[in-house]
Amino acid sequence: MEYSEAKERYIEAWGSLGSSWGVNRTMAQIHALLMIATEPLSTEEIMEDLKISRGNANMNIRALLDWGLAKKVLKLGERKEYFVTDKDPMVLAAQVAKERKKRELDPIIRLLDEVSSVKGESKEVQEFKKVTTDLKGFAKQADSVINTFIQSNSNWFFKILGKITR
Template identity: 65%
Template sequence: MKYLEAKEKYIQAWGMLGSSWGVNRTMSQIHALLLVSPQPLSTEDIMEELKISRGNSNMNIRALMDWGLIEKVLVPGERKEYFKSNKDIMNLGIQVARERKRRELDPIIKILSEVHGAEGTGAEAAEFRKVTKDLLQFATQAESVLDLFIKSKQNWFMKILGKLR
């Protein structure tokens, strides 16, 4: 497969993946683009390559910076701002895990903690307390694993795979 065709395909696929992860398509595509770009790119470069508007570019670049996935780069002698992605993939995984934990797992743990002691006498209330307790326990375990992953500096997957066989 030719490089340009492959790049196109990869960017489209990354965009799709983003959607099913609750991240918008353009944001994923910009990220994909910066990941494989040897040099930092400007807003205009990105607009041109992905055929998107200035507003859309700007908005999603900001979102990527909020996620800690890309950063601003100052190119000496240039007025424009350039952006580059962190290329360490393990680091990318950790960053994504950190953000998703914060945005999704933490809130649900908070809710479950609040509701799992609900007052009530019937079978309904009893079942509710049981299930929400189980959910809370599971969520808390997942949190521990994620924390471990997030804190790990070295290749965590390898460790697990080694120890668990």
């Protein structure tokens, strides 16, 4: 396969995968581009490569910075901003896990805490309490696993899992 075709397919696939890990298509495509870049990219280069507008590029680069999935680097004597991403998949996964936990898991745990304290004794209320309490317990377990995962900065997680799941 030719490089240009491979690159195009990879960027497109990464883009549509974006929604899986909670980011929009362009954001994921910019990330994909940064992953395979051999040096920091400017907004201009990103715009050109993905054929997107300046506003769009800017917005989504900011979003990546916000997610901790890209960082700004400055080139000596240049005014323009350049961007890079960490290329280690493990670091990427940990960062995504961290942000999604913050945006999704934490709020749902708070909500389940509130609603599971509902008052009443009817069959419906009893079932509701049971279900929401079970979900909360599960969410908290997941939370603590993710926390440990985030804290770690190497492959220990998969190494140990590898042994367990063999």
